[in-house]
Amino acid sequence: RTHVPNMAARLGFLSRRLFAARQLVVPFRGAASLAYSFKESLLNVPETQVSVLKNGMRVASENSGIPTATVGLWIDAGTRFETPETNGVAHFLEHMAFKGTSNRTQRDLELEVENMGAHLNAYTSREMTVYYAKCFSKDLPRATNILADIIQNSTLGEAEIERERGVILREMQEVDTQMEEVVFDHLHTTAFQETPLSWTILGPSENIRSIKRPDLVDYIKKHYHAPRIVLSAAGGVDHDELVKLAEKEFSGLSSEPGVIKPDVAKFTGSEMRVRDDDIPLAHIAIAVEGVGWIHPDYLPLMVTNTLIGQWDRSFGAQGNMGSKLAQDAMSGNLCHSFMSFNTCYTDTGLWGIYLVSDRMTIDDLIYCVQREWMRICNNVSDAEVARARNLLKSQLLVQLDGSTPVCEDIGRQMLTYGRRIPLPELDMRLDQIDAKVVRDVATRFIYDQCPAVVGVGPIEQLPDYNRVRSSMYQLRV
Numbered sequence: 001r002t003h004v005p006n007m008a009a010r011l012g013f014l015s016r017r018l019f020a021a022r023q024l025v026v027p028f029r030g031a032a033s034l035a036y037s038f039k040e041s042l043l044n045v046p047e048t049q050v051s052v053l054k055n056g057m058r059v060a061s062e063n064s065g066i067p068t069a070t071v072g073l074w075i076d077a078g079t080r081f082e083t084p085e086t087n088g089v090a091h092f093l094e095h096m097a098f099k100g101t102s103n104r105t106q107r108d109l110e111l112e113v114e115n116m117g118a119h120l121n122a123y124t125s126r127e128m129t130v131y132y133a134k135c136f137s138k139d140l141p142r143a144t145n146i147l148a149d150i151i152q153n154s155t156l157g158e159a160e161i162e163r164e165r166g167v168i169l170r171e172m173q174e175v176d177t178q179m180e181e182v183v184f185d186h187l188h189t190t191a192f193q194e195t196p197l198s199w200t201i202l203g204p205s206e207n208i209r210s211i212k213r214p215d216l217v218d219y220i221k222k223h224y225h226a227p228r229i230v231l232s233a234a235g236g237v238d239h240d241e242l243v244k245l246a247e248k249e250f251s252g253l254s255s256e257p258g259v260i261k262p263d264v265a266k267f268t269g270s271e272m273r274v275r276d277d278d279i280p281l282a283h284i285a286i287a288v289e290g291v292g293w294i295h296p297d298y299l300p301l302m303v304t305n306t307l308i309g310q311w312d313r314s315f316g317a318q319g320n321m322g323s324k325l326a327q328d329a330m331s332g333n334l335c336h337s338f339m340s341f342n343t344c345y346t347d348t349g350l351w352g353i354y355l356v357s358d359r360m361t362i363d364d365l366i367y368c369v370q371r372e373w374m375r376i377c378n379n380v381s382d383a384e385v386a387r388a389r390n391l392l393k394s395q396l397l398v399q400l401d402g403s404t405p406v407c408e409d410i411g412r413q414m415l416t417y418g419r420r421i422p423l424p425e426l427d428m429r430l431d432q433i434d435a436k437v438v439r440d441v442a443t444r445f446i447y448d449q450c451p452a453v454v455g456v457g458p459i460e461q462l463p464d465y466n467r468v469r470s471s472m473y474q475l476r477v
Contacts, residue, residue, distance in 0.1 A: 042423040048410060049239040050419070055255040056227035059246045060410050060420065061237045069140050069235030070403040071242075072132025073147055074411030077223035079126045079203075080196045080262040080345075088168075088203015089219050091124045092211055095168060097131060098122075099160040101153040106160075109146070118143060124201055126188075127262075127345055128415060134404055137236030141245055144231075148249035151224055156213050168208050175202065179283045183354065183454050187285045190272040191350060191452035197265045226253040232411035235403030265348045269450020271465045279457035281336060282359055286369065286468070287352025288449045293344050293416040300441040301342055301351055303433050306388040306395075307376060308340035308353060322387050325372045334365040346416070350452075351445060359458035366463055370471040377442040378474070382435045389430050396426070448473040 050060045078090050098120065100106040113120045118135035120143075131151060133143040175181050185200050192198040202208070231246050267289035291297050309323035313336055321327055329335050335357040343350045357365050400406050413420045449472055455462045 039424070039427070042427055045423055048420040048422075050414070051239070051243045053226065053243075053247055053250070055251065055253055056225075056257070057229050057231065057246065057250055057253060058414055059231045059239075059243050060414050061233040061239045061242050062406055062410060063237050063239065064235055064403070064406075066235050066403065067137055068134065068403055069137045069143075069233060069237050070132060070134045070407040071140055071143050071147065071231070071233040071237070072130060072407055072411055073151060074230040074232055074415050075129040075131075075151075075224060076127070076228040076415050077219075078124055078128050079199055079201050081223055082196065082199065082203075082219075084199075086207070086211070086215055086219065087199045088201075088207045089211055089215050090129055091201050091203065092164065092168060092208070093216050093219060094122045094124045094129060094131075095164045096156055096160060096216060097150045097154060099164070100155050100157065101149045102155060103149055103153055104146075109150075112142070112146065116142060120146065126197060126201060128412070130408075130411065132404070132407065140233070140237065140242070144242075144245045144249055151220075152250075152252060156216050158213060161211075161213060161216075165208060165211075168202065169205060172202050172205060172208070179279075179356075179456060180354065183283045183285050183456055186272045186274070186454045186456065187287060187350065187352075187452060190270045190454060191267055191287060191289075192265050192348075193268045193270065195265045196263050197345065197348070223258055224253070225258040226250065226255055227257045229253065230411050230414040232407050232414065234406035234410060262346070265345065267348060267452070269452060269469070271453040271468075272455075273459060273462065274456045275459050276456070277359075277458045277460075282355075282357050282362055282455060282457040282459050282462070284355045284357065284362070284366075284456075284459065284462060285352060285452075285454045286355075286366075287341075287350040287452050288446055290342055290344060290349025290351035290445065292347045292349060297441050297445070298344065299429055300433050300437050301349075301445065303385065303388050303392055303430070304376060304438055304442055305340045305342040305351065306392045307380065307384060307438070308372065309391075310337070310339040311335075312337040322384070322391075324375070325368060328368045328372070329365070332361075332364065332368070334361045334368060338369075352451070359461060362459065362461040363463060366468065367471070370468070373442070373446050373472075374474045377439060377447045380435050380438055380442075385433065385435045385438050389433060393427065393430060397423075446472070 046062045046064050048060055048062050050058060052058050079087065082089055098106065098109060100109065104112070116135055116139045118133055118139060120133045122131045131147055133147060135143045189198045231242070231250070233242055290301060307323070308325055311321060311323065311326035311329055315321070321330070325338070329338060335355055337356045339354045341350070341352060341354060353369055355365060355369070400409060410420055450469060451472060453465060453468055
């Protein structure tokens with residue numbers, strides 16, 4: 001190590017080292033090869049294999065050769081398939097899944113999962129119910145057997161139902177303290193009025209208190225049919241063995257399609273305001289009607305969503321963010337955070353932005369948001385779209401890190417698209433989206449459209465709905 005005795009000498013030493021380093025800099029000539037390597041890497045992703053059982057159940061898997069695996073059941077049933085009287089039953093059923101079956105008591109089930117070192121979980125959305133297990137690859141048959149047992153042989157005991165009733169009511173109280181959840185539930189309520197998509201996943205408290213065992217059994221009989229279920233697996237998985245397991249464990253499922261199409265969702269431009277000046281910050285969401293999963297404009301709207309991006313005061317980049325709205329929010333101290341979103345369902349969606357702001361900056365913030373939306377409709381640049389495309393690609397690929405996200409991606413895509421879109425195809429479709437495509441799509445779905453607006457908290461400064469609506473277009477010269 002070179003010894004530098006004093007500060008002046010140290011600075012001179014560093015300047016010489018930096019000068020020498022500059023002499024070694026050569027122009028980068030590997031951009032084309034790097035791009036080729038990225039394209040090539042997409043082709044090296046293991047193939048997703050798909051099989052269909054005799055009863056119509058689909059089995060899809062990706063074998064990456066790792067020592068762990070995730071296996072799960074993706075069921076085409078959720079809140080949207082309920083009735084006003086049974087709203088909340090799908091989520092209630094998710095809670096009851098791990099409370100014992102005719103073959104395993106709750107204690108036996110928990111001990112078996114723990115002794116395998118596995119992880120068993122479930123969740124419910126508005127259009128899907130999911131049960132999955134993460135385990136060692138060698139334990140995949142046992143994990144599959146457990147999943148088959150809990151959806152076909154759950155006891156649904158009265159004592160367990162009463163106990164879970166209290167658990168869900170406490171969960172509802174907890175959700176009511178999470179402002180983002182509250183705002184998005186209100187957004188669905190006002191945007192999809194009088195349709196099942198307006199209902200919450202947990203359901204109203206009066207339903208939770210009144211749901212009985214026959215309601216749960218009836219829901220299973222109506223919706224847990226083989227053609228509406230995907231057995232998805234990723235990690236160290238042999239597809240042929242998985243198919244044999246599926247034939248053994250799920251042959252008892254009904255081959256009837258059951259109720260497939262939910263009620264049609266209708267979007268309504270409207271607003272919901274819940275003013276509470278005791279809440280320190282205002283939580284606001286503004287959205288227009290988006291598109292479903294299989295709509296050709298789904299990816300352009302995703303790129304448009306990425307253009308708006310998200311921002312938080314804790315971000316280090318500050319004024320150097322690529323999003324122009326983030327630059328405005330930072331320079332004008334307009335909000336604490338914002339997040340653009342594109343929520344999709346089978347036949348519709350919500351495209352918009354969620355904002356957290358001080359009460360005295362709401363008016364300026366809404367103005368900047370709508371000004372940015374109009375700018376994207378009129379004169380977004382190719383450079384901005386290219387940045388958004390690259391960012392979206394990286395986000396999509398980073399999400400596929402590990403067997404559980406891959407398993408979830410397979411299951412979701414098999415339900416929504418009927419296949420898993422290969423990464424090279426996805427990359428090609430994103431590359432075809434340029435500034436003109438974004439402007440055209442934004443003009444169709446954002447420009448001069450009636451938005452759904454929700455405000456919770458100290459929202460006195462939230463503009464009147466008519467003013468928000470009138471800012472959804474600009475006179476063009």
